[in-house]
Amino acid sequence: MIRADDFNYQGTRVLDGTLARLGRIHTPHGEIQTPEFLPVGTLATVKAMSPRDLEGLGVQGVLANTYHLYLRPGAERVRHFGGLHQFMNWKRPIMTDSGGFQAFSLGAAREHGVGKIGGIFPNEGVPEPSRTKSGEKLAHIDEDGVSFRSHIDGSRHKLTPESSIAIQELLGADMILAFDECTSPLAGYDYTELAMERTHRWAVRSLEARTNPAQALYGIVQGGEWEDLRERSVKFIGALPFDGFAVGGSLGKTKADMHKVLDWTVPHLPEDRPRHLLGIGEVSDLFEGVQRGIDTFDCVLPTRFARTGHLLVAPGTPGIGRRGTINLRQVRYADDKGPVLEGCACYTCQNFSRGYLRHLYLCEELLAYHLGSLHNLHFLLDLMRTIRAALASKTFPALKQQWLSVASGSEQDPEDDSTTN
RNA sequence: GGGUAGGUGGCCGAGUGGACAAUGGCAGCAGGCUGUAAACCUGCCGCGCUACGCGCUACGGGAGUUCGAAUCUCUCCCUGCCCA
Numbered sequence: 001m002i003r004a005d006d007f008n009y010q011g012t013r014v015l016d017g018t019l020a021r022l023g024r025i026h027t028p029h030g031e032i033q034t035p036e037f038l039p040v041g042t043l044a045t046v047k048a049m050s051p052r053d054l055e056g057l058g059v060q061g062v063l064a065n066t067y068h069l070y071l072r073p074g075a076e077r078v079r080h081f082g083g084l085h086q087f088m089n090w091k092r093p094i095m096t097d098s099g100g101f102q103a104f105s106l107g108a109a110r111e112h113g114v115g116k117i118g119g120i121f122p123n124e125g126v127p128e129p130s131r132t133k134s135g136e137k138l139a140h141i142d143e144d145g146v147s148f149r150s151h152i153d154g155s156r157h158k159l160t161p162e163s164s165i166a167i168q169e170l171l172g173a174d175m176i177l178a179f180d181e182c183t184s185p186l187a188g189y190d191y192t193e194l195a196m197e198r199t200h201r202w203a204v205r206s207l208e209a210r211t212n213p214a215q216a217l218y219g220i221v222q223g224g225e226w227e228d229l230r231e232r233s234v235k236f237i238g239a240l241p242f243d244g245f246a247v248g249g250s251l252g253k254t255k256a257d258m259h260k261v262l263d264w265t266v267p268h269l270p271e272d273r274p275r276h277l278l279g280i281g282e283v284s285d286l287f288e289g290v291q292r293g294i295d296t297f298d299c300v301l302p303t304r305f306a307r308t309g310h311l312l313v314a315p316g317t318p319g320i321g322r323r324g325t326i327n328l329r330q331v332r333y334a335d336d337k338g339p340v341l342e343g344c345a346c347y348t349c350q351n352f353s354r355g356y357l358r359h360l361y362l363c364e365e366l367l368a369y370h371l372g373s374l375h376n377l378h379f380l381l382d383l384m385r386t387i388r389a390a391l392a393s394k395t396f397p398a399l400k401q402q403w404l405s406v407a408s409g410s411e412q413d414p415e416d417d418s419t420t421n
Numbered sequence: 422g423g424g425u426a427g428g429u430g431g432c433c434g435a436g437u438g439g440a441c442a443a444u445g446g447c448a449g450c451a452g453g454c455u456g457u458a459a460a461c462c463u464g465c466c467g468c469g470c471u472a473c474g475c476g477c478u479a480c481g482g483g484a485g486u487u488c489g490a491a492u493c494u495c496u497c498c499c500u501g502c503c504c505a
Binding site: 040042043047048063065068095097098100101102104105106115116117138150151152177180182220246248249251258276277278279280281282285297298299300301303304305306307308310321323327329330331361362364366368369 | 448449450451452453454455456457458459460461462
């Protein structure tokens with residue numbers, strides 16, 4: 001079994017009746033206590049945060065993106081600066097996504113206006129379909145790999161398992177991902193199966209392409225929302241000599257679907273290696289994922305939310321919406337002298353009022369994005385610390401109960417489906 | 422005092438006889454966002470309703486012309502600029 005020398009996972013299941021586990025991932029750039037949330041820094045920066053900020057927050061690792069860094073500034077150039085860690089001055093672990101997500105986000109996602117989870121939002125919340133003037137999609141997939149039209153200048157590029165791994169080796173992250181295709185929730189069974197099988201072949205090719213054993217290579221389970229596909233995928237991917245595993249692809253149309261996908265997959269993954277859940281990170285998802293045996297998560301939500309004025313708050317906070325945030329742009333906070341979250345220890349909550357932050361957001365002052373991101377990341381990382389402590393003390397079920405029972409009752413509770421469109 | 426340009430919904434600003442409750446932009450309000458083409462996107466934005474429709478009030482004030490006026494005429498008020 002090919003295993004990176006400096007990379008290993010140690011962990012144990014800690015809760016009877018669940019797959020929840022406590023552990024640590026050892027990497028060449030230090031350890032990650034798990035379960036843990038990794039902020040996303042697509043372009044070799046967690047937006048609006050300096051590495052010093054991240055260290056101050058206790059961030060244990062970040063996730064950057066192969067496709068984006070390949071386009072700009074270019075993998076060779078990152079290499080020229082000594083690799084991603086030196087380039088961005090981040091001394092702790094880094095994971096890079098393979099670019100497989102962009103096959104989706106620049107392809108079907110734009111075309112259909114969908115996200116990884118959830119229903120259809122026609123012409124709502126998504127930019128125009130990603131096509132060039134001639135009507136060409138920005139991403140096109142075949143057996144060999146994914147052909148992209150750069151969203152920056154329209155130039156043509158192709159990512160294959162081999163080139164993705166080669167780029168990721170140049171970037172030099174501690175954990176890299178096999179090249180995969182993230183399928184759309186709108187893709188049917190047949191297409192999802194076809195894409196899954198192709199991703200399996202790409203997984204083998206990714207392993208064969210790898211030349212640097214110091215980087216941990218994660219395999220990605222696909223199969224969409226179908227039980228038999230997920231089982232086939234986890235069986236296939238789980239049997240390969242990857243250093244870790246990730247659950248990717250469409251996670252269905254609802255939270256319940258996502259939970260099922262985890263139930264179908266995680267139990268079949270080798271226990272001695274870490275498991276990552278790609279692109280997931282709402283508060284409830286973290287609890288459900290941890291309970292189902294996920295070790296690490298990444299998600300753009302806390303930082304993206306922060307840039308639009310949506311700040312994470314604890315269950316029961318007046319004004320909380322169903323995504324667990326309050327929207328600081330609302331006029332109701334105009335004269336609010338209180339902190340974003342009572343009792344929060346973050347710099348933002350310790351020093352600034354909701355009213356002031358609202359002012360910054362309405363003025364589009366840059367400090368808003370910084371202070372908001374600081375709070376949201378602190379909130380999630382603190383939650384993960386609390387979760388780890390609860391796992392250690394066997395109080396996880398109570399903690400989860402406490403967070404999720406109240407959290408579901410948002411203020412003007414828009415009851416499940418009725419608000420979907 | 423003389424001349425001249427102009428007064429449009431919170432602001433700026435189109436429109437110069439019917440298709441106008443009135444293009445746009447800004448501001449405002451609300452919603453959306455889960456491996457980031459995302460400091461982004463969408464919707465609403467005169468008032469009131471038994472609301473994919475109806476009523477009322479509106480384009481400086483008033484009076485007219487007309488089947489019909491933000492658009493034409495008269496008059497008054499106000500503002501900018503130029504000359505005294």
